[in-house]
Amino acid sequence: MSHGKQFTLFSHKGGPNGWKIAFLLEELGLTYETIFLDFQKGEQKGPEHTKYNPNGRIPTLVDHKNGDFAIWESNAILTYLAETYDKEEKVSFSTGLEKYEQLQWLFFQASGQGPYFGQGFWFKMYHAEKIPSAIERYQNEAKRVIGVLDGVLSKSEWLVGNKYTIADLSFITWHYAAVNSLLDNYDCSKEAPHVDAWYKKMLARPAIAKVFAARAEISKA
Structure with missing residues (x-):
């Protein structure tokens, strides 16, 4: 493995979680090399x-300037990077009650958004048998999660402490x-306007836009 850059990120071209780590690495100006694992070949289990990651899932991050420290689970990686490399708290909180509110939302993303949305995709696109009740359940849960966010964002520009984190x-x-x-047939700008505005504001950030552009190029390859 080349150590020309500080981090090696094990990811997947289509999987959402690996790109989250790229967002933060870009926000913090940290150098990294991404290794995209081929799930069809089972490389994630190799x-x-x-x-580095006994669970055989992505993402996994290796920090070559910290003794090749390896960490997995996307929100654990975000926390590690923030606490280790965001000393100026540009995009995080490391003290006070905001630190725990930040952790609360990271847990909600990992326990609510990720699993429900992931199961929704599985039953809609990949499950061998079409089970309409399962698809409906997880689509409704996705809408519920978006609704939770919309309610909070109707009162605050960002989830924690009035700043992007x-x-x-x-x-x-x-x-x-x-x-x-x-x-299906879902217009976020109408159904959850506060979430839609928040999301579009994040897409406009240079670091996020850069990663999405790289993702688009990679998806063409």
Whole structure:
């Protein structure tokens, strides 16, 4: 593995969670190399990856300037990067009650948005048997999660402490997937206008736009 850049990120071209880490690395101006694992070949379960991540899932991040420290689970990675490399708290909180509010939203993203949206995609696009009740359940749960966010964002510009943080960033990719593929006949600008405005504000950030542009190029390859 080349150590020319500080981090190696194990990711997947289509999977939402790996791109979340790229967002933060770009926001913090950190250098990284991404290795996109081929799930069709089972590379995520191969020894070159599982020696860093025994769960054999993505993302996994290796910090070469910190003794090749390896960490997995996307929101744990976001927390590690923020606490280690965002000392000026540009996009995070490291003290006070805001630190725990930030953690709260990271847990909600990991326990609510990610699993519900992921199961929605599975039953809509990949499950061998079409089960309309399962598709409906997870689409409704996706809408419920978006509704929770919309209620909070109707009273505040950002999720924590009136500034953009990793809490906000953590929701971008799964929301993108939901409004573009998972939810049928769903207009977020009408159904959840505060979420829609928040999401579009994040897409306009240079770091986020840069990663989405790279993702689009990679998807063409």
